[in-house]
Amino acid sequence: MDNILSVRDLRVDIPLAGGTLHAVRGLNFDLARGETLCIVGESGSGKSLTSLAIMGLLPKMAQRHSKKLEFAGIDLSVAKNRQMRSLRGDRISMIFQEPMTSLNPAYTIGDQLTEALLLHRKVGRKAATARAIELLEKVGITAAASRLGQYPHQLSGGLRQRVMIAMALMAEPDLIIADEPTTALDVTIQAQILRLLVDLQREMNMAMILITHDLGVVARVADKVAIMYAGEVVESGRSKDVFTAPQHPYTRGLLRCIPVPGKTKPGEHLGSIPGIVPSLIGKTQGCAFRGRCDVAVDACAHDIPERAGAEGHLYRCVHDNSQMPPKASGGFNTASQSEGRP
């Protein structure tokens, strides 16, 4: 399959008063049309900056470097502003984490939806409005036509996020980046919104990068997974490989942290990874996870080899899988169970 997005050695540096923050450090991944890549990692691991780097929307002071950043044959690393603008909202769309503040309070839903199409296509207002209604209906908003005249403050968070999804889809993009699209929503509607997003992605055959904290979600929707830790992808590969045979101690730790229906008893203590993420300011060497890793050895402070498993399953660890102590393989069992969830 042809890759729609190809990323090699993507880095994002932010110069700060105390030194340079290496927020994203050497990301690699490929994404084909129709595929879903889930990026998982705890807060501050660089997930949002990664998506903004692809969109060309990094904060002004952040610097982006890459060996390759190619979207549909277009080299984004050298693309001019004008070209990025014509891609954004047309062929690459993004859905943000904060539905409450991501819509402009001064304009109607209709204005904001049609703008996404009018900026890129030579269509009339009428056609754009028709498209907006069609998409609002697609994202499950009833009385769509009457919603067009409403303002964001008249809608609930869940509705706003549906509007954001509709807006991202107005021009039928090839790639959609959803940065924790449900985190800010009520738990009761998180699943609905996610389901909607995934269904639409399949229907329109888009590639999707879904950023999430929720491994349960990943297990259900991802084709590929990238586990990020402190600006690095510590493990990546096909979803089923990563879930059934996690290699990196951090991935195993994460998998131990998710509850499994039928197995985890109510009130039972879930696994958690003690310790904190190291500072990424200045030069960092070795494995960033070693301070929290229970199988760390001296070699972890030096350069870490990237090891390859089957089918593009990659991980960065001094240990080979065979040398992993049995203790860490608890996550292994949990994972295979969690994947079997409905």
Next chain:
Amino acid sequence: MIYTLKRLGLAVLVALAVSMLSFALLHLSGDPASAIAGESATDADIAAIRAFYGFDRPLIVQYADWLFSALRGDFGESYYFQLPVAQLIGDRLSITMTLGICGISFAILTAVPLGVAAAVRPNSMIDRMALFISVMGQAMPSFWFGLVLVVIFSIKFRLLPPSGTESWKNFIMPTVVLGYYAMPAIMRLTRAGMLDVLSADYVRTARAKGASEMRVMFKHALRNAIIPVVSLSAVQMGFMLGGSIVVESIFALHGAGYLAWESIGRNDLPTVQALILIFALFYIVFTFLSDLLNAWLDPRMRVG
């Protein structure tokens, strides 16, 4: 619609309150009859004047009488000029209005672009320049700035007339002086508002849609940042009408501000009363209009 009616009702109430205050002024400042009669008047003279002007009637009757006359545009007769106040004020008010509108337009048209430019590139040359201009504007007294302009443009280069109201050229320097006085506050509020709004999530959304920087700035950001600026401008405009006395006297524009100043000195109470009422009404009208404009700009305000 409900919002508009509410605002309108409020405006009318405030106007009524102001009319009472300005009416009360006449009576709070001492016995109006003896003020008119002067120092050397006898008690009989004063009693006659009191009867002539109707000061012997109950206050509430006097107020109602005055208010209804005022509503018809009849503000009584000036004690000093012995002319109807309405006639006296008419021309002068148009001078003051012209000056006020030109002044606020000048202020907005310079302050808003400068504020936006400063916010787009904080700490750049243009930001520093904007800061410098605004500090100058606040530090320089109007009369001094006015005189400097007169010296340069009237005396040295003979480009603009130093005083009078004959042509539009007479209004250039007064407009600049008056506008420059209001500009710094508007500029800084625009800059602060833009800085705030430019980091908003919806601005990022607009960029993610592929909107150009111009569109992001003016359609998505400025519309939200300008809301407090509208209210401030209305207040400034109110100040300008009443507070243009300094500018009017430098450039010998005999406007309403100047008339008010003179009339206070002359104890010409009907004129002062009428001017206060009119200035206050303008103020109320501007505030009302700015509320409407803000409601148009920001739909969240429309709930009232």
